[in-house]
Amino acid sequence: MDLKTNKILDTQLVQKNEVRNSYAMELEGLQRGLAKIAEEELQVSHLVTDRHSQIKKYMREVHPEVVHWFDCWHIAKGIFKKLEAVGKKKNCEIIGDWSRSISNHTYWCAMSSEGDGELVSQKWCSILNHVCNVHEGHGNKFPRCEHGDLEDRLWIKKGSKAYEELEKIVKGRLLMTDIKKISPAEQTSGLEAFHKVLCHFAPKFVHYFHAQMEARLLLAALHFNENSTRQQAKNQNGDLIYSVSFPKGRHGEGVAKEVKVKQTFNYIDELFEELIFRREVHSSFAEARAANALENRHRPVPVAQMEQRARKEDIEASHRSRFTD
Incomplete structure (x- = not known):
């Protein structure tokens, strides 16, 4: 994310079995993101992250030219x-x-x-x-x-x-x-807001395969980028509107939050135009899918298929009830 414009520049989806463990997923995502930015001939002068120990070491040793701040x-x-x-x-x-x-x-x-x-x-x-x-x-x-x-x-x-x-x-x-x-200016609050939007498009309590998760991630980025700079709403008298919430961590203390103007969804029209264009260019869905670069790239094996599964007959034979004498 570009913290000055509050726009998502790139998204990377990392699956657990692509790295050693879940802790290494953040570093892998950062490495891919920086590689993508370099591929687009963009330069990173400052980077703001949390205090992830692997990221600290990586930036210190591999990218010493980048000023690394902590949120x-x-x-x-x-x-x-x-x-x-x-x-x-x-x-x-x-x-x-x-x-x-x-x-x-x-x-x-x-x-x-x-x-x-x-x-x-x-x-x-x-x-x-x-x-x-x-x-x-x-x-x-x-x-x-x-x-x-x-x-x-x-x-x-x-x-x-x-x-x-x-x-x-x-x-x-x-x-x-x-x-x-510690970062004196830009913080990662915008990125945390994007993560909240992502949870609407891809709830954590629902399982998605890699391709579907990636599609929802991209949709969340489109929606966020269109609405990330919304202005604060005003009432009929021209006064700024606030709402009051009571976060659990505040132990009953109220917090004022800005109420933004309504969201827009113009990116949907652009997606429909792209869909109609592809329908005119390709004669079938299979042909359009084959021409999609995202579909043709390598995808990791689903996590559930990593372990060897026992035969159904063996599982049934080993079944025992806890209430059996």
């Missing part, structure tokens, strides 16, 4: 989950009260640092002083907090069990390495 939402989400878990421990309940603020602090660190990794790191670690009501002495690049006067609140005492648990999370080895590469 802020994925990092903040992981931090919030850890804080919520620690907040359930004895004498650490106060961390739960601070968890949302610390998670939001991640976004501010990314947005306000303009890609300066060392500045991001110092701003991030400053939260350990801030929760103790200490607002200066954070580092040479970020000597003091930028907020104004604060009202009194539940501060964490330095040296307490809660502080030690919080410090383990904030100064985690992997987090301290990755926080310096």
Whole structure:
């Protein structure tokens, strides 16, 4: 996806049995996508992904010329989950009260640092002083907090069990390495929105063979690209319209969401025009299918056919009821 235009540039469908394990599927999809972009003579200057360890190593070793950023939402989400878990421990309940603020602090660190990794790191670690009501002495690049006067609140005492648990999370080895590469601008929220659209075209609880899944993936991309830049709807008075949802992770806290204008489906007309064209060019469905490049390419064997199946007679012979004496 091009994060500036919010358009899907390419889609890749990877089946589990094409790689070693399911964890390697994301890396395989990225490799195919980058190869396709290079084939089209396009250049990638910046890449924003989650903190997938194989992708980090691949980009570092194979594509060092590409600036690799990490999506802020994925990092903040992981931090919030850890804080919520620690907040359930004895004498650490106060961390739960601070968890949302610390998670939001991640976004501010990314947005306000303009890609300066060392500045991001110092701003991030400053939260350990801030929760103790200490607002200066954070580092040479970020000597003091930028907020104004604060009202009194539940501060964490330095040296307490809660502080030690919080410090383990904030100064985690992997987090301290990755926080310096947090994306200052573009994020993968648009891609997450596309995944939501894809679930409408190809629900996860329904099985599809490779060709059918690929067709639904392409349809989802067409639909998303046509509607990805819709404007926010307005009422008769010209005011912007919002809806309120109550996500499970917010524990009853309401969240305002923009209501967009209605979706359009003009890509369907283009598909029908292409269908009529192919009907005029080819005399039969078999001929049109044979001319389709997607149909002629190699497809992986269905996962269900990978294992050798026992004969029906042997399965029936081995059948035993749990209630048989």
